[in-house]
Amino acid sequence: MRRAADLFVECLRAQGADRIFCVPGESYLELLDALADAPGIDTVVCRHEGGAGLMAVADAKLTGRPGVVAVSRGPGATNVSIAIHLAQQDAVPLVVLIGQVARFERGRGAFQEIDYTAMFGAIAKGVWEVTDAGRLPEVAARAWHAAQAGTPGPALIVLPEDMLRDRTDATVIAPHPVVRATPSAAEIDAVTAMLEAAERPLLIAGGMLTDAAGRAALARAAEAHRLPVALSFKHQEIFDNASPLYAGHLGFKAPKPLIDALAEADLVLAVGTRLGDTPTQGYTFPRAPTPGQPLIHVYPDPLVIGSIYRSTIGLTCDPAAFLDALAARNSAVRGDREKWATGLNEVARRWAGYAPQPRPDGVDFGAVVAELAARAPKDAIVTTDAGNFSSWVHCLWPWDGSQTCIGAVGGAMGLGVPGAVAACLRAPERTVICFTGDGGAMMTGNELATAMAVGAKPKIIVSNNGSYGTIRLHQERDHPGRVSATGLTNPDFAAWGRSFGALGLTVSDPDQVAAVVAEALAHDGPVVVDVKSSLEAISAYTTISKLRGEG
Helix, strand or coil: CEEHHHHHHHHHHHHCCCEEEECCCHHHHHHHHHHHCCCCCEEEECCCHHHHHHHHHHHHHHHCCCEEEEECCCHHHHHCHHHHHHHHHHCCCEEEEEEECCHHHCCCCCCCCCCHHHHHCCCCCEEEECCCHHHHHHHHHHHHHHHHCCCCCEEEEEEECCHHHCEECCCCCCCCCCCCCCCCHHHHHHHHHHHHHCCCEEEEECHHHCCHHHHHHHHHHHHHHCCCEEEECCCHHHCECCCCCEEEEECCCCCHHHHHHHCCCCEEEEECCCCCCCCCCCCECCECCCCCCCEEEEECCCCCCCCCCCCCEEEECCHHHHHHHHHCCCCCCCCCHHHHHHHHHHHHHHCCCCCCCCCCCCECHHHHHHHHHHHCCCCCEEEECCCCCHHHHHHHCCCECCCEEECCCCCCCCCHHHHHHHHHHHCCCCCEEEEEEHHHHHHHHHHHHHHHHHCCCCEEEEECCCECHHHHHHHHHHCCCCCCCCECCCCCHHHHHHHHCCEEEEECCHHHHHHHHHHHHHCCCCEEEEECECCCCCCCCCCHHHHHHHC
Protein backbone atom coordinates (compact mmCIF):
# COMPACT_ATOMS: atom_id res chain seq x y z
CA MET A 1 0.00 0.00 0.00
CA ARG A 2 1.26 3.45 -0.81
CA ARG A 3 0.11 7.02 -0.55
CA ALA A 4 -2.31 8.06 -3.30
CA ALA A 5 -0.20 11.13 -4.12
CA ASP A 6 2.84 8.94 -4.80
CA LEU A 7 0.78 6.63 -7.00
CA PHE A 8 -0.58 9.62 -8.91
CA VAL A 9 2.92 10.92 -9.63
CA GLU A 10 3.80 7.51 -11.09
CA CYS A 11 0.62 7.71 -13.18
CA LEU A 12 1.63 11.12 -14.49
CA ARG A 13 5.05 9.86 -15.45
CA ALA A 14 3.58 6.76 -17.12
CA GLN A 15 1.32 8.96 -19.27
CA GLY A 16 4.36 10.91 -20.46
CA ALA A 17 4.40 13.96 -18.21
CA ASP A 18 7.92 15.30 -17.78
CA ARG A 19 7.12 18.88 -16.69
CA ILE A 20 4.40 20.42 -14.54
CA PHE A 21 3.80 24.15 -14.25
CA CYS A 22 2.18 25.20 -11.00
CA VAL A 23 1.39 27.71 -8.32
CA PRO A 24 1.43 25.84 -4.99
CA GLY A 25 -1.66 25.53 -2.81
CA GLU A 26 -2.61 23.83 0.41
CA SER A 27 -5.31 21.81 -1.32
CA TYR A 28 -2.73 19.62 -3.05
CA LEU A 29 0.15 19.64 -0.56
CA GLU A 30 0.46 15.85 -0.73
CA LEU A 31 0.99 15.98 -4.49
CA LEU A 32 3.63 18.69 -4.11
CA ASP A 33 5.35 16.54 -1.50
CA ALA A 34 5.31 13.55 -3.83
CA LEU A 35 6.71 15.62 -6.69
CA ALA A 36 9.64 16.77 -4.53
CA ASP A 37 11.35 13.38 -4.89
CA ALA A 38 9.89 12.35 -8.25
CA PRO A 39 12.51 11.54 -10.90
CA GLY A 40 11.79 12.62 -14.46
CA ILE A 41 9.25 15.35 -13.72
CA ASP A 42 10.38 18.97 -13.66
CA THR A 43 8.18 21.14 -11.44
CA VAL A 44 8.18 24.77 -12.61
CA VAL A 45 6.88 27.17 -9.96
CA CYS A 46 5.13 30.19 -11.48
CA ARG A 47 3.86 33.50 -10.13
CA HIS A 48 0.22 33.33 -11.24
CA GLU A 49 -2.02 30.45 -12.25
CA GLY A 50 -2.87 32.23 -15.51
CA GLY A 51 0.82 32.36 -16.39
CA ALA A 52 1.34 28.74 -15.33
CA GLY A 53 -1.57 27.58 -17.47
CA LEU A 54 -0.38 29.54 -20.50
CA MET A 55 3.09 28.02 -20.10
CA ALA A 56 1.48 24.58 -20.18
CA VAL A 57 -0.49 25.50 -23.32
CA ALA A 58 2.70 26.72 -25.01
CA ASP A 59 4.55 23.59 -23.91
CA ALA A 60 1.86 21.44 -25.54
CA LYS A 61 2.10 23.47 -28.75
CA LEU A 62 5.84 22.80 -28.78
CA THR A 63 5.73 19.06 -28.05
CA GLY A 64 2.38 17.94 -29.42
CA ARG A 65 1.79 16.19 -26.08
CA PRO A 66 -0.49 17.34 -23.25
CA GLY A 67 0.85 20.23 -21.25
CA VAL A 68 0.32 19.87 -17.51
CA VAL A 69 -0.58 22.54 -14.97
CA ALA A 70 -1.42 22.12 -11.28
CA VAL A 71 -3.38 24.70 -9.29
CA SER A 72 -5.14 25.00 -5.96
CA ARG A 73 -8.88 25.08 -5.40
CA GLY A 74 -11.08 28.16 -5.81
CA PRO A 75 -8.97 31.18 -6.78
CA GLY A 76 -6.29 28.98 -8.33
CA ALA A 77 -8.83 27.27 -10.54
CA THR A 78 -10.51 30.52 -11.57
CA ASN A 79 -7.13 32.05 -12.43
CA VAL A 80 -6.17 29.13 -14.66
CA SER A 81 -9.45 29.35 -16.58
CA ILE A 82 -7.85 31.53 -19.26
CA ALA A 83 -5.58 28.62 -20.22
CA ILE A 84 -8.45 26.14 -20.18
CA HIS A 85 -10.44 28.35 -22.51
CA LEU A 86 -7.45 28.94 -24.79
CA ALA A 87 -6.71 25.20 -25.00
CA GLN A 88 -10.30 24.63 -26.09
CA GLN A 89 -10.19 27.44 -28.67
CA ASP A 90 -6.75 26.48 -30.00
CA ALA A 91 -7.34 22.69 -29.96
CA VAL A 92 -4.37 22.13 -27.65
CA PRO A 93 -4.02 19.06 -25.39
CA LEU A 94 -3.92 20.24 -21.78
CA VAL A 95 -4.26 18.36 -18.50
CA VAL A 96 -5.22 20.51 -15.51
CA LEU A 97 -4.79 19.20 -11.97
CA ILE A 98 -6.98 21.05 -9.46
CA GLY A 99 -6.94 20.65 -5.69
CA GLN A 100 -10.31 20.29 -4.01
CA VAL A 101 -11.74 20.55 -0.51
CA ALA A 102 -11.82 17.37 1.54
CA ARG A 103 -14.51 14.85 0.65
CA PHE A 104 -16.50 15.35 3.87
CA GLU A 105 -16.72 19.08 3.07
CA ARG A 106 -18.11 18.71 -0.47
CA GLY A 107 -21.50 20.25 -1.02
CA ARG A 108 -21.37 22.28 2.18
CA GLY A 109 -20.10 25.53 0.70
CA ALA A 110 -16.70 25.00 2.27
CA PHE A 111 -13.81 27.47 2.04
CA GLN A 112 -12.92 27.93 -1.68
CA GLU A 113 -15.18 25.05 -2.74
CA ILE A 114 -16.29 25.00 -6.41
CA ASP A 115 -18.11 22.41 -8.47
CA TYR A 116 -15.62 22.15 -11.35
CA THR A 117 -17.89 20.11 -13.58
CA ALA A 118 -20.44 22.91 -13.45
CA MET A 119 -17.75 25.55 -13.88
CA PHE A 120 -15.73 24.04 -16.73
CA GLY A 121 -18.00 21.39 -18.23
CA ALA A 122 -18.87 23.47 -21.29
CA ILE A 123 -15.25 24.01 -22.37
CA ALA A 124 -13.40 20.96 -21.00
CA LYS A 125 -13.35 17.60 -22.74
CA GLY A 126 -13.84 15.96 -19.38
CA VAL A 127 -13.84 16.73 -15.65
CA TRP A 128 -13.04 13.86 -13.28
CA GLU A 129 -13.23 14.35 -9.51
CA VAL A 130 -11.42 11.42 -7.92
CA THR A 131 -12.97 10.44 -4.59
CA ASP A 132 -11.54 6.88 -4.62
CA ALA A 133 -7.75 6.72 -4.73
CA GLY A 134 -7.94 3.35 -6.45
CA ARG A 135 -9.32 5.07 -9.55
CA LEU A 136 -6.39 7.46 -9.99
CA PRO A 137 -4.65 5.29 -12.63
CA GLU A 138 -7.86 4.95 -14.67
CA VAL A 139 -8.63 8.66 -14.52
CA ALA A 140 -5.08 9.68 -15.44
CA ALA A 141 -5.18 7.46 -18.52
CA ARG A 142 -8.65 8.68 -19.52
CA ALA A 143 -7.75 12.34 -19.11
CA TRP A 144 -4.57 12.02 -21.16
CA HIS A 145 -6.47 10.20 -23.89
CA ALA A 146 -9.33 12.72 -23.90
CA ALA A 147 -6.93 15.65 -24.13
CA GLN A 148 -5.46 14.23 -27.36
CA ALA A 149 -8.31 12.40 -29.09
CA GLY A 150 -10.52 13.93 -31.77
CA THR A 151 -10.18 17.68 -31.38
CA PRO A 152 -7.45 18.11 -28.74
CA GLY A 153 -8.40 20.20 -25.71
CA PRO A 154 -8.41 20.55 -21.92
CA ALA A 155 -9.06 17.66 -19.54
CA LEU A 156 -9.40 18.30 -15.80
CA ILE A 157 -8.56 16.03 -12.85
CA VAL A 158 -9.92 17.24 -9.52
CA LEU A 159 -8.11 15.97 -6.42
CA PRO A 160 -9.76 16.20 -2.97
CA GLU A 161 -7.00 17.01 -0.51
CA ASP A 162 -7.80 14.16 1.89
CA MET A 163 -7.98 11.57 -0.92
CA LEU A 164 -4.33 12.25 -1.77
CA ARG A 165 -3.39 10.97 1.71
CA ASP A 166 -5.22 7.66 1.33
CA ARG A 167 -3.31 4.38 1.03
CA THR A 168 -3.93 2.23 -2.04
CA ASP A 169 -2.59 -0.85 -3.79
CA ALA A 170 -3.82 0.25 -7.24
CA THR A 171 -1.35 -0.11 -10.10
CA VAL A 172 -0.36 2.24 -12.91
CA ILE A 173 -2.17 1.96 -16.25
CA ALA A 174 -0.30 2.41 -19.51
CA PRO A 175 -1.37 5.23 -21.87
CA HIS A 176 -4.40 4.55 -24.07
CA PRO A 177 -3.41 4.73 -27.75
CA VAL A 178 -4.90 7.67 -29.63
CA VAL A 179 -6.43 6.25 -32.80
CA ARG A 180 -6.24 8.32 -35.97
CA ALA A 181 -8.08 6.87 -38.94
CA THR A 182 -6.50 6.84 -42.39
CA PRO A 183 -8.47 7.54 -45.56
CA SER A 184 -9.52 4.65 -47.76
CA ALA A 185 -8.42 4.23 -51.35
CA ALA A 186 -11.98 4.92 -52.48
CA GLU A 187 -12.06 8.19 -50.56
CA ILE A 188 -8.79 9.33 -52.11
CA ASP A 189 -10.15 8.32 -55.53
CA ALA A 190 -13.19 10.53 -54.99
CA VAL A 191 -11.11 13.50 -53.85
CA THR A 192 -8.68 13.10 -56.74
CA ALA A 193 -11.56 13.04 -59.22
CA MET A 194 -12.92 16.29 -57.82
CA LEU A 195 -9.48 17.90 -58.01
CA GLU A 196 -9.06 16.83 -61.62
CA ALA A 197 -12.42 18.37 -62.51
CA ALA A 198 -11.68 21.66 -60.76
CA GLU A 199 -10.22 24.65 -62.55
CA ARG A 200 -9.61 26.76 -59.44
CA PRO A 201 -9.11 24.55 -56.35
CA LEU A 202 -7.93 26.01 -53.04
CA LEU A 203 -6.41 24.21 -50.06
CA ILE A 204 -7.04 25.80 -46.64
CA ALA A 205 -4.55 24.34 -44.14
CA GLY A 206 -5.01 24.49 -40.37
CA GLY A 207 -3.50 23.81 -36.99
CA MET A 208 -3.65 20.01 -37.11
CA LEU A 209 -0.74 20.17 -39.59
CA THR A 210 1.74 22.02 -37.37
CA ASP A 211 4.06 19.08 -36.64
CA ALA A 212 6.86 18.04 -38.99
CA ALA A 213 4.83 15.25 -40.58
CA GLY A 214 1.89 17.55 -41.24
CA ARG A 215 4.03 20.29 -42.77
CA ALA A 216 5.88 17.85 -45.02
CA ALA A 217 2.64 16.24 -46.19
CA LEU A 218 1.12 19.67 -46.90
CA ALA A 219 4.10 20.69 -49.03
CA ARG A 220 4.06 17.41 -50.98
CA ALA A 221 0.33 17.45 -51.68
CA ALA A 222 0.34 21.10 -52.73
CA GLU A 223 3.24 20.52 -55.11
CA ALA A 224 1.87 17.27 -56.54
CA HIS A 225 -1.47 18.82 -57.46
CA ARG A 226 -0.34 22.45 -57.85
CA LEU A 227 -2.77 23.55 -55.15
CA PRO A 228 -2.70 27.14 -53.86
CA VAL A 229 -2.48 27.07 -50.06
CA ALA A 230 -4.16 29.56 -47.72
CA LEU A 231 -3.19 29.26 -44.05
CA SER A 232 -5.55 29.54 -41.10
CA PHE A 233 -5.17 32.12 -38.32
CA LYS A 234 -1.91 31.90 -36.33
CA HIS A 235 -0.64 29.00 -38.45
CA GLN A 236 1.18 31.01 -41.09
CA GLU A 237 4.43 29.22 -40.25
CA ILE A 238 3.41 25.75 -41.50
CA PHE A 239 3.93 26.44 -45.23
CA ASP A 240 6.62 28.32 -47.15
CA ASN A 241 5.30 31.84 -47.67
CA ALA A 242 7.84 32.32 -50.49
CA SER A 243 6.33 29.44 -52.47
CA PRO A 244 4.47 30.37 -55.68
CA LEU A 245 1.62 28.29 -54.22
CA TYR A 246 1.25 30.51 -51.14
CA ALA A 247 -2.22 32.07 -51.20
CA GLY A 248 -2.26 34.14 -48.03
CA HIS A 249 -2.94 34.10 -44.29
CA LEU A 250 -6.56 34.02 -43.13
CA GLY A 251 -6.25 36.12 -40.01
CA PHE A 252 -8.60 38.66 -38.48
CA LYS A 253 -10.05 41.02 -41.08
CA ALA A 254 -7.95 39.66 -43.93
CA PRO A 255 -7.80 42.19 -46.77
CA LYS A 256 -11.00 42.15 -48.81
CA PRO A 257 -9.18 41.88 -52.16
CA LEU A 258 -7.55 38.67 -50.92
CA ILE A 259 -10.84 37.15 -49.74
CA ASP A 260 -12.54 38.17 -52.98
CA ALA A 261 -9.77 36.47 -54.96
CA LEU A 262 -9.92 33.29 -52.89
CA ALA A 263 -13.70 33.18 -53.22
CA GLU A 264 -13.28 32.65 -56.96
CA ALA A 265 -12.29 29.05 -56.12
CA ASP A 266 -14.49 26.37 -57.62
CA LEU A 267 -13.41 23.77 -55.02
CA VAL A 268 -12.29 24.22 -51.41
CA LEU A 269 -10.22 21.53 -49.69
CA ALA A 270 -10.07 22.34 -45.95
CA VAL A 271 -7.55 20.14 -44.12
CA GLY A 272 -6.76 20.18 -40.40
CA THR A 273 -8.98 23.17 -39.62
CA ARG A 274 -12.36 23.41 -37.93
CA LEU A 275 -13.19 26.34 -40.25
CA GLY A 276 -13.99 28.63 -37.35
CA ASP A 277 -15.11 32.23 -37.62
CA THR A 278 -11.65 33.80 -37.99
CA PRO A 279 -10.21 31.95 -41.01
CA THR A 280 -13.62 32.02 -42.71
CA GLN A 281 -13.99 35.77 -42.05
CA GLY A 282 -17.17 35.33 -40.06
CA TYR A 283 -18.34 32.19 -41.86
CA THR A 284 -18.48 34.02 -45.19
CA PHE A 285 -15.78 32.03 -47.03
CA PRO A 286 -16.54 29.22 -47.23
CA ARG A 287 -20.09 30.40 -46.66
CA ALA A 288 -21.96 28.65 -43.85
CA PRO A 289 -23.93 26.48 -43.74
CA THR A 290 -23.92 25.79 -47.47
CA PRO A 291 -20.68 26.84 -49.21
CA GLY A 292 -20.77 28.51 -52.58
CA GLN A 293 -18.49 25.82 -53.99
CA PRO A 294 -17.95 22.11 -53.31
CA LEU A 295 -16.22 21.58 -49.96
CA ILE A 296 -13.95 18.69 -49.01
CA HIS A 297 -13.44 18.86 -45.25
CA VAL A 298 -10.78 16.70 -43.54
CA TYR A 299 -10.51 16.67 -39.74
CA PRO A 300 -9.99 13.88 -37.17
CA ASP A 301 -13.11 14.66 -35.14
CA PRO A 302 -16.53 13.41 -36.33
CA LEU A 303 -18.18 16.12 -34.21
CA VAL A 304 -16.60 18.76 -36.47
CA ILE A 305 -17.36 17.35 -39.91
CA GLY A 306 -20.85 18.46 -40.93
CA SER A 307 -21.58 20.37 -37.71
CA ILE A 308 -21.51 23.84 -39.29
CA TYR A 309 -20.75 23.25 -42.98
CA ARG A 310 -22.37 20.94 -45.45
CA SER A 311 -19.44 19.06 -46.98
CA THR A 312 -19.54 17.46 -50.40
CA ILE A 313 -16.99 15.03 -49.00
CA GLY A 314 -16.31 14.90 -45.26
CA LEU A 315 -13.46 12.72 -44.02
CA THR A 316 -12.86 11.95 -40.34
CA CYS A 317 -9.21 10.97 -40.54
CA ASP A 318 -5.68 12.09 -39.80
CA PRO A 319 -5.01 15.23 -41.89
CA ALA A 320 -1.34 14.42 -42.53
CA ALA A 321 -2.17 10.86 -43.56
CA PHE A 322 -4.81 12.22 -45.94
CA LEU A 323 -2.35 14.63 -47.56
CA ASP A 324 0.31 11.92 -47.81
CA ALA A 325 -2.16 9.65 -49.62
CA LEU A 326 -3.26 12.51 -51.87
CA ALA A 327 0.33 13.43 -52.72
CA ALA A 328 1.01 9.84 -53.79
CA ARG A 329 -1.76 9.99 -56.40
CA ASN A 330 -1.07 11.17 -59.90
CA SER A 331 -3.75 13.49 -61.17
CA ALA A 332 -4.28 15.38 -64.37
CA VAL A 333 -3.58 19.01 -63.45
CA ARG A 334 -5.58 21.31 -65.69
CA GLY A 335 -3.51 23.68 -67.78
CA ASP A 336 -5.10 26.81 -66.32
CA ARG A 337 -4.27 25.86 -62.73
CA GLU A 338 -0.87 27.57 -62.81
CA LYS A 339 -2.53 30.80 -63.89
CA TRP A 340 -4.99 30.48 -60.99
CA ALA A 341 -2.22 29.79 -58.47
CA THR A 342 -0.08 32.64 -59.82
CA GLY A 343 -2.95 35.09 -59.59
CA LEU A 344 -3.69 34.22 -55.97
CA ASN A 345 -0.01 34.40 -55.09
CA GLU A 346 0.23 37.89 -56.58
CA VAL A 347 -2.74 39.10 -54.54
CA ALA A 348 -1.37 37.53 -51.35
CA ARG A 349 2.04 39.14 -51.85
CA ARG A 350 0.56 42.61 -52.11
CA TRP A 351 -0.32 42.28 -48.43
CA ALA A 352 2.72 40.29 -47.32
CA GLY A 353 5.31 43.05 -47.16
CA TYR A 354 5.67 46.27 -45.20
CA ALA A 355 7.93 49.29 -45.52
CA PRO A 356 8.56 51.05 -42.18
CA GLN A 357 8.07 54.81 -42.29
CA PRO A 358 8.95 57.81 -40.12
CA ARG A 359 6.12 58.41 -37.66
CA PRO A 360 5.29 61.62 -35.77
CA ASP A 361 4.58 59.95 -32.43
CA GLY A 362 7.10 57.16 -32.01
CA VAL A 363 8.95 54.31 -33.67
CA ASP A 364 7.29 52.34 -36.45
CA PHE A 365 7.18 48.89 -34.83
CA GLY A 366 7.68 47.33 -38.25
CA ALA A 367 11.25 48.64 -38.24
CA VAL A 368 12.03 46.62 -35.11
CA VAL A 369 10.37 43.46 -36.42
CA ALA A 370 12.19 43.80 -39.76
CA GLU A 371 15.56 44.13 -38.05
CA LEU A 372 14.92 41.13 -35.83
CA ALA A 373 13.73 39.10 -38.81
CA ALA A 374 16.95 39.91 -40.66
CA ARG A 375 19.27 39.15 -37.73
CA ALA A 376 17.63 36.37 -35.71
CA PRO A 377 18.84 32.77 -36.15
CA LYS A 378 16.78 30.83 -38.66
CA ASP A 379 15.68 28.37 -35.97
CA ALA A 380 14.56 31.07 -33.52
CA ILE A 381 11.27 30.34 -31.76
CA VAL A 382 8.79 33.20 -31.95
CA THR A 383 5.97 33.75 -29.45
CA THR A 384 3.31 36.36 -30.05
CA ASP A 385 0.88 37.82 -27.59
CA ALA A 386 -2.54 39.04 -28.74
CA GLY A 387 -2.53 42.49 -30.32
CA ASN A 388 -2.11 44.52 -33.49
CA PHE A 389 1.69 44.54 -33.12
CA SER A 390 1.70 40.94 -34.35
CA SER A 391 0.53 42.16 -37.77
CA TRP A 392 4.12 43.23 -38.47
CA VAL A 393 5.35 39.76 -37.47
CA HIS A 394 2.90 38.22 -39.95
CA CYS A 395 4.07 40.58 -42.68
CA LEU A 396 7.81 40.62 -42.16
CA TRP A 397 9.00 37.34 -40.65
CA PRO A 398 10.48 35.04 -43.34
CA TRP A 399 8.13 32.09 -42.76
CA ASP A 400 9.55 29.23 -44.83
CA GLY A 401 7.59 26.32 -43.35
CA SER A 402 10.27 25.28 -40.86
CA GLN A 403 10.04 27.82 -38.04
CA THR A 404 8.21 27.50 -34.75
CA CYS A 405 5.69 30.16 -33.79
CA ILE A 406 3.42 30.10 -30.74
CA GLY A 407 0.37 32.36 -30.83
CA ALA A 408 -3.14 32.37 -29.42
CA VAL A 409 -5.81 31.38 -31.93
CA GLY A 410 -8.36 32.13 -29.21
CA GLY A 411 -7.08 35.70 -28.95
CA ALA A 412 -6.26 35.62 -25.23
CA MET A 413 -3.86 38.30 -24.08
CA GLY A 414 -0.98 37.11 -21.95
CA LEU A 415 0.48 34.16 -23.86
CA GLY A 416 3.63 35.97 -25.02
CA VAL A 417 5.90 36.02 -21.96
CA PRO A 418 4.76 32.70 -20.41
CA GLY A 419 4.98 31.07 -23.84
CA ALA A 420 8.54 32.32 -24.22
CA VAL A 421 9.52 30.93 -20.82
CA ALA A 422 8.08 27.52 -21.74
CA ALA A 423 9.89 27.60 -25.09
CA CYS A 424 13.21 28.42 -23.41
CA LEU A 425 12.78 25.40 -21.13
CA ARG A 426 11.98 23.06 -24.05
CA ALA A 427 14.71 24.39 -26.33
CA PRO A 428 17.39 26.09 -24.22
CA GLU A 429 19.83 25.98 -27.13
CA ARG A 430 17.59 28.13 -29.36
CA THR A 431 16.89 31.85 -29.40
CA VAL A 432 13.36 32.62 -28.19
CA ILE A 433 11.85 35.95 -29.19
CA CYS A 434 8.62 37.17 -27.58
CA PHE A 435 6.58 39.91 -29.21
CA THR A 436 4.11 41.47 -26.81
CA GLY A 437 2.23 44.70 -26.36
CA ASP A 438 2.18 46.90 -23.29
CA GLY A 439 -1.20 45.38 -22.39
CA GLY A 440 -0.05 41.77 -22.58
CA ALA A 441 3.24 42.54 -20.84
CA MET A 442 1.41 43.91 -17.82
CA MET A 443 -1.00 40.95 -17.72
CA THR A 444 1.50 38.12 -17.41
CA GLY A 445 4.92 39.76 -17.66
CA ASN A 446 5.47 38.87 -14.02
CA GLU A 447 6.46 35.43 -15.30
CA LEU A 448 9.81 37.03 -16.11
CA ALA A 449 10.46 36.18 -12.45
CA THR A 450 9.91 32.52 -13.35
CA ALA A 451 12.33 32.90 -16.26
CA MET A 452 15.00 34.20 -13.86
CA ALA A 453 14.33 31.36 -11.41
CA VAL A 454 14.71 28.60 -14.01
CA GLY A 455 17.49 30.16 -16.07
CA ALA A 456 15.37 30.89 -19.15
CA LYS A 457 16.67 33.56 -21.54
CA PRO A 458 13.80 35.02 -23.57
CA LYS A 459 14.18 38.17 -25.66
CA ILE A 460 11.00 40.11 -24.82
CA ILE A 461 10.11 42.89 -27.27
CA VAL A 462 7.42 45.22 -25.92
CA SER A 463 5.44 47.41 -28.31
CA ASN A 464 4.75 50.29 -25.94
CA ASN A 465 2.24 52.63 -27.60
CA GLY A 466 0.28 53.46 -24.45
CA SER A 467 -2.92 51.85 -25.66
CA TYR A 468 -4.99 48.72 -25.88
CA GLY A 469 -4.26 48.93 -29.59
CA THR A 470 -6.63 46.34 -31.01
CA ILE A 471 -9.59 47.83 -29.16
CA ARG A 472 -8.47 51.34 -30.14
CA LEU A 473 -8.47 50.26 -33.80
CA HIS A 474 -12.03 48.98 -33.51
CA GLN A 475 -12.96 52.13 -31.62
CA GLU A 476 -11.61 54.41 -34.34
CA ARG A 477 -13.36 52.35 -36.99
CA ASP A 478 -16.77 52.44 -35.29
CA HIS A 479 -16.54 55.72 -33.32
CA PRO A 480 -13.85 57.85 -35.04
CA GLY A 481 -12.12 60.27 -32.71
CA ARG A 482 -13.97 59.10 -29.61
CA VAL A 483 -11.41 57.47 -27.33
CA SER A 484 -12.75 55.65 -24.28
CA ALA A 485 -11.05 53.21 -21.87
CA THR A 486 -8.15 52.31 -24.19
CA GLY A 487 -5.37 54.60 -22.93
CA LEU A 488 -2.64 53.07 -20.75
CA THR A 489 -0.14 54.43 -18.25
CA ASN A 490 2.95 52.26 -18.41
CA PRO A 491 6.17 51.74 -16.48
CA ASP A 492 9.59 52.09 -18.00
CA PHE A 493 9.72 48.54 -19.33
CA ALA A 494 13.52 48.56 -19.67
CA ALA A 495 13.88 49.50 -15.98
CA TRP A 496 11.16 46.98 -15.14
CA GLY A 497 13.18 44.27 -16.90
CA ARG A 498 16.36 45.29 -15.10
CA SER A 499 14.55 45.03 -11.75
CA PHE A 500 14.14 41.29 -12.40
CA GLY A 501 17.79 40.92 -13.44
CA ALA A 502 17.24 41.01 -17.20
CA LEU A 503 19.04 43.31 -19.61
CA GLY A 504 16.77 46.33 -20.18
CA LEU A 505 17.03 48.27 -23.43
CA THR A 506 15.01 51.10 -24.96
CA VAL A 507 14.22 52.08 -28.54
CA SER A 508 12.83 55.62 -28.73
CA ASP A 509 14.26 56.61 -32.10
CA PRO A 510 14.46 54.71 -35.42
CA ASP A 511 18.21 55.26 -35.50
CA GLN A 512 18.57 53.09 -32.38
CA VAL A 513 16.86 50.02 -33.83
CA ALA A 514 19.83 48.24 -35.40
CA ALA A 515 22.17 48.66 -32.42
CA VAL A 516 19.56 47.67 -29.83
CA VAL A 517 18.47 44.58 -31.77
CA ALA A 518 22.10 43.50 -32.18
CA GLU A 519 22.75 43.93 -28.45
CA ALA A 520 19.58 42.07 -27.49
CA LEU A 521 20.39 39.08 -29.70
CA ALA A 522 24.01 38.96 -28.57
CA HIS A 523 23.21 39.02 -24.85
CA ASP A 524 23.47 35.64 -23.12
CA GLY A 525 20.49 36.11 -20.85
CA PRO A 526 16.94 37.45 -20.70
CA VAL A 527 16.30 40.80 -22.35
CA VAL A 528 13.43 43.29 -22.26
CA VAL A 529 13.32 45.83 -25.09
CA ASP A 530 10.96 48.76 -24.52
CA VAL A 531 9.97 50.04 -27.97
CA LYS A 532 8.34 53.46 -27.77
CA SER A 533 6.15 52.59 -30.71
CA SER A 534 3.84 54.80 -32.74
CA LEU A 535 0.15 54.74 -31.91
CA GLU A 536 -0.66 56.45 -35.21
CA ALA A 537 0.72 53.34 -36.97
CA ILE A 538 -1.80 51.18 -35.14
CA SER A 539 -1.21 48.10 -37.30
CA ALA A 540 0.71 47.06 -40.38
CA TYR A 541 -2.43 47.57 -42.46
CA THR A 542 -3.78 50.94 -41.38
CA THR A 543 -3.29 54.11 -39.34
CA ILE A 544 -5.49 56.04 -36.96
CA SER A 545 -5.69 58.91 -39.46
CA LYS A 546 -6.86 56.55 -42.17
CA LEU A 547 -9.45 54.95 -39.89
CA ARG A 548 -10.83 58.35 -38.93
CA GLY A 549 -11.00 59.36 -42.57
CA GLU A 550 -12.87 56.19 -43.48
CA GLY A 551 -15.16 56.55 -40.47
